[in-house]
Amino acid sequence: MTHARHITLPAGFVAGAVRCGLKSTQREDLAIIAAGDGPVPAAVVTTRNQVVGAPVRWCRSVLPRGYGRIRGVVVNAGNSNVCNGKRGDRDAAAMASMTAGFLGGTAEEVLVCSTGIIGHPMPMDKVRQGIAAAAGGLSAGNDAAVAAAIMTTDTRPKSAVVQGRIGGKLVTVAGIAKGAGMIAPSLATMLSFITTDAALRPAALGGALKAAVEPTFNAVTIDSDTSTSDTVIVMASGAAGNAAIAGGADLAKFARLLTEVCAALAEMIARDGEGATKLLRVTVRGARTDADARTAAKAIANSPLMKCAVHGGDPNWGRVLMAAGKSGAAVDQDRATCKIGPVTVMRRGTSCPYDTAAAEAHMAGDTVEIDLNLALGKGRFTALTCDLSREYVAINADYHT
Numbered sequence: 001m002t003h004a005r006h007i008t009l010p011a012g013f014v015a016g017a018v019r020c021g022l023k024s025t026q027r028e029d030l031a032i033i034a035a036g037d038g039p040v041p042a043a044v045v046t047t048r049n050q051v052v053g054a055p056v057r058w059c060r061s062v063l064p065r066g067y068g069r070i071r072g073v074v075v076n077a078g079n080s081n082v083c084n085g086k087r088g089d090r091d092a093a094a095m096a097s098m099t100a101g102f103l104g105g106t107a108e109e110v111l112v113c114s115t116g117i118i119g120h121p122m123p124m125d126k127v128r129q130g131i132a133a134a135a136g137g138l139s140a141g142n143d144a145a146v147a148a149a150i151m152t153t154d155t156r157p158k159s160a161v162v163q164g165r166i167g168g169k170l171v172t173v174a175g176i177a178k179g180a181g182m183i184a185p186s187l188a189t190m191l192s193f194i195t196t197d198a199a200l201r202p203a204a205l206g207g208a209l210k211a212a213v214e215p216t217f218n219a220v221t222i223d224s225d226t227s228t229s230d231t232v233i234v235m236a237s238g239a240a241g242n243a244a245i246a247g248g249a250d251l252a253k254f255a256r257l258l259t260e261v262c263a264a265l266a267e268m269i270a271r272d273g274e275g276a277t278k279l280l281r282v283t284v285r286g287a288r289t290d291a292d293a294r295t296a297a298k299a300i301a302n303s304p305l306m307k308c309a310v311h312g313g314d315p316n317w318g319r320v321l322m323a324a325g326k327s328g329a330a331v332d333q334d335r336a337t338c339k340i341g342p343v344t345v346m347r348r349g350t351s352c353p354y355d356t357a358a359a360e361a362h363m364a365g366d367t368v369e370i371d372l373n374l375a376l377g378k379g380r381f382t383a384l385t386c387d388l389s390r391e392y393v394a395i396n397a398d399y400h401t
Helices: 054-062 085-103 124-136 143-149 204-213 248-271 291-304 304-312 317-326 356-363 390-398
Strands: 013-018 030-035 039-047 066-072 072-079 110-117 156-167 168-176 191-196 231-236 279-287 336-341 341-348 369-372 379-386
Touching: 013 124, 013 143, 013 231, 030 085, 030 124, 030 143, 039 204, 054 085, 054 110, 054 231, 072 085, 072 124, 072 191, 072 231, 085 110, 085 124, 085 379, 110 191, 143 156, 143 168, 143 291, 156 248, 156 304, 156 317, 191 248, 191 379, 204 231, 204 248, 248 279, 248 379, 279 291, 279 317, 291 304, 291 317, 291 369, 304 317, 317 336, 317 341, 317 369, 336 356, 341 356, 356 369
Parallel strands: 072 110, 191 231, 279 369
Antiparallel strands: 013 030, 030 072, 039 066, 039 231, 156 168, 168 191, 279 379, 336 341, 336 369
């Protein structure tokens, strides 16, 4: 679902990206995404990690209720501006203020996001040059550069676009994301920016975003580590011309479009996990509650043993039961049934005859499905992750401060 046009495809938005030397790679590392005609409704969700970057604190101060109106967002990769004390706060505010100056507004109308190394002061001379250059090049033709500018250890950009009719008008929702490691979002090193030309009340937009992240971004785990910078931002220009959505059926329609974009981006993040060769989708059903299903699914998805088995193509269902049993969710091993792809490998707590070749063939594919039915209730949740490879270890062993 990667598109040449995405973040500026919804009418009413412009963007720009430049390389200003924040990353060692020869690609863009600072971007601005802005509404072309002044402040628009916006919403944000941020990490639940207790250690957060100055940009996260800035976003929370600008939109303390999680929604309001903004002109745009400035984002950089290569430096997360985390644990830099008061200097970090001043630098985040300065990024907002400078960007606002080019957009014709105030600092409190601009959100800031940063991703990268923790504990290094922002090189503000480079940042200022980058903001000026990006602002000078704002247009509807820079989408690919913007998607590249937010990447760190990602191997490829991530974008998604969906469309639907609301109130008789064609509505577009588009998003980009970055994330490959330190990924276990609890919203919310994952960032996502979403634009839409739908007209919405800010509170309605905020509610839709909170609902959308739970089964999508919050279902992803690469390595169980929740970043200090996780942020998801959505802006709505209203250029589609529909009546401003406040609730009801129109909000439900919009929420489905938004969730579809978030789901597509979440799967791209899981597939692009550091060192990943396979996507692993873990569904726990029949749990006592949805919360229990989530707990068990995340535990299976986070298990290094399970992730290594997936990498090796080993249909080791014992690791599935082990991880569920330690998770804290209610599990009765004598009632549980496990499937790997289409193959039932364990029924009611004991091994059953199964087609080993079929199970191994499924494990050899680029998408592995694990289904665990706890037979205790109606709770259900699907977690997304990837395999654990030697390359993951190499990437993170070589990631220096």
